Amino acid sequence: MSNSETYTLHPGATALIRNEPVQARSTARLATLLDSAAAAIDEIGYEKLTTAMVAERAGASIGTVYRYFPDRIAVLQSLASRNLERLMVRISEELARGDHASAQDALLAVVDTLVDLFRSEPGFRSLRVGDVLDLLPPATEEPASTVIAGAVGDAFVERFGAADSAEFRLAVGSAVEVADALVARAFARSSPGEDALLAEARRAVTAVVVDRL
The missing domain is CATH 1.10.10.60 (Homeodomain-like)
Incomplete structure (x- = not known):
């Protein structure tokens, strides 16, 4: 950009x-x-x-x-908000593609999108989508992870026929949290990201939602 x-x-x-x-x-x-x-x-x-x-x-x-x-x-809160917006655009574009063989493939593509932002978007590793800051957002705003999980869950229900339920939404939300935590750790000491931790992020995310997809 x-x-x-x-x-x-x-x-x-x-x-x-x-x-x-x-x-x-x-x-x-x-x-x-x-x-x-x-x-x-x-x-x-x-x-x-x-x-x-x-x-x-x-x-x-x-x-x-x-x-x-x-x-x-x-400044920091506005930059974090922009990071969230750019991530949401990229995730929406990825989920709109029709070449994912399964919901699991689509979920892993979301993880890959997050990894790419860590590598390519200045400031993203430090602020990500804003939740890493000890700065309180407006009380009326949903946490960034909730916004992301909502979009991913909606796509899985619409495109792959996932059964929508509180348990399903909890699994997707947990997967988003796990992906964010492990990907962030992978980039904590490595600009390109530590391969072992990125692989673990993909494995762990799949494990969290496997029974719900």
């Missing part, structure tokens, strides 16, 4: 931004600020990120940063 690409933030993030962009130029500026924050986070971690660093990397004034974000926490 380019710095000038437009996107729609997850509803929980728009409340964090002082001036929600309505023009292409403003939207591009916001994307540049978040891209700059993501690049800095990849180098130093989100704990050390400051609004001054974001401004410097973006080639903008500190006033421009504060025009959109009241503080560094808002």
